[in-house]
Amino acid sequence: GAVVSQHPSWVICKSGTSVKIECRSLDFQATTMFWYRQFPKQSLMLMATSNEGSKATYEQGVEKDKFLINHASLTLSTLTVTSAHPEDSSFYICSARRQGSGNTIYFGEGSWLTVV
Amino acid sequence: GQQVMQIPQYQHVQEGEDFTTYCNSSTTLSNIQWYKQRPGGHPVFLIQLVKSGEVKKQKRLTFQFGEAKKNSSLHITATQTTDVGTYFCAGRSSEKLVFGKGTKLTVNP
Numbered sequence: 001g002a003v004v005s006q007h008p009s010w011v012i013c014k015s016g017t018s019v020k021i022e023c024r025s026l027d028f029q030a031t032t033m034f035w036y037r038q039f040p041k042q043s044l045m046l047m048a049t050s051n052e053g054s055k056a057t058y059e060q061g062v063e064k065d066k067f068l069i070n071h072a073s074l075t076l077s078t079l080t081v082t083s084a085h086p087e088d089s090s091f092y093i094c095s096a097r098r099q100g101s102g103n104t105i106y107f108g109e110g111s112w113l114t115v116v
Numbered sequence: 117g118q119q120v121m122q123i124p125q126y127q128h129v130q131e132g133e134d135f136t137t138y139c140n141s142s143t144t145l146s147n148i149q150w151y152k153q154r155p156g157g158h159p160v161f162l163i164q165l166v167k168s169g170e171v172k173k174q175k176r177l178t179f180q181f182g183e184a185k186k187n188s189s190l191h192i193t194a195t196q197t198t199d200v201g202t203y204f205c206a207g208r209s210s211e212k213l214v215f216g217k218g219t220k221l222t223v224n225p
Contacts, residue, residue: 034213043204043217044159093158095213105149105213110158 003027004096006108013084013115020080021111023094029074030096034105035067038091050077084115118143120207122216130224135192137219139205147208148181148188153218154201162190197223 003026013019023033031052036044048056048069056069068080077096081088093110119142129135139148147166151159163172165181165188172179178191188207192199202218 036215041220044215046214104161104164106161107151107159 004030004094004106004108006094006111008111009109010112011114013113015085015115016083018080018082019084019113020078021092021094021113023077023079023096023108025075025096025098025106028096028098030077030098031074032097033071033077034095034097035069035077035079036093036095038093038110040091044093047079081113084113086115089114118207118209118214120205120214120216122205122219124219125217126220126222128222128224129195131197132194135195135199135221136189137203137205137221138187138189139207139216140187141207141209141214143186143207143209145185145207145209148185149206149208149213150179150188150190151204151206151215152201153204157201159204192221195221195223197225199223 005024005026007022011019033050035047037047038044046059047062048058050056050069050071052071052074058064066082071077091110091112094108095105097105122139147164149164150162152162153159163179168185169183170181176193180189188205200223202220204218205216206213
């Protein structure tokens with residue numbers, strides 16, 4: 001089946017620093033990728049929709065200057081959390097839409113971010 | 117904006133009992149997807165329903181999509197301990213996939 005790889009799985013960073021999370025579709029091209037955030041025991045909240053070669057579309061309330069999304073190729077999207085704060089600590093997960101096959105969406109394994 | 121409501125939030129059953137979770141969307145959906153997330157894991161795609169009134173089965177799991185394409189249900193017959201996890205529905209009406217809050221299922225052996 002389709003595989004989406006997300007890296008890193010775990011990251012700890014200091015307040016004020018930036019951290020980049022990568023999302024790759026390994027065996028298919030993904031023109032659209034999605035970034036979600038999940039707080040403990042809560043649902044997945046869509047942060048932004050990333051389209052290859054164009055600017056990401058951010059959901060209401062998500063700061064685009066803080067959560068930088070780049071979708072430079074058909075297999076890679078990155079999320080950079082800039083000037084991270086402890087309240088940014090969360091589980092970040094990406095998904096990629098595989099065209100054809102009913103446009104099924106496949107999720108990456110997720111990245112746990114802890115800001116200290 | 118589009119909202120997807122899912123109930124119940126928690127469900128605890130004895131092994132062998134049945135389990136059902138329900139989703140309702142504020143808007144008509146083009147399709148609805150169901151995911152299972154084990155504790156500490158990532159959501160795993162289970163199934164996608166597209167047609168009005170569609171019913172699909174996967175072993176002990178039965179998925180239904182309402183006639184108006186605004187609601188859906190997942191029913192598990194004779195639960196097993198391996199069924200534990202959080203079940204999410206996700207409805208799509210355009211490019212976005214909006215998730216319900218999930219139903220956390222625990223099964224007592």
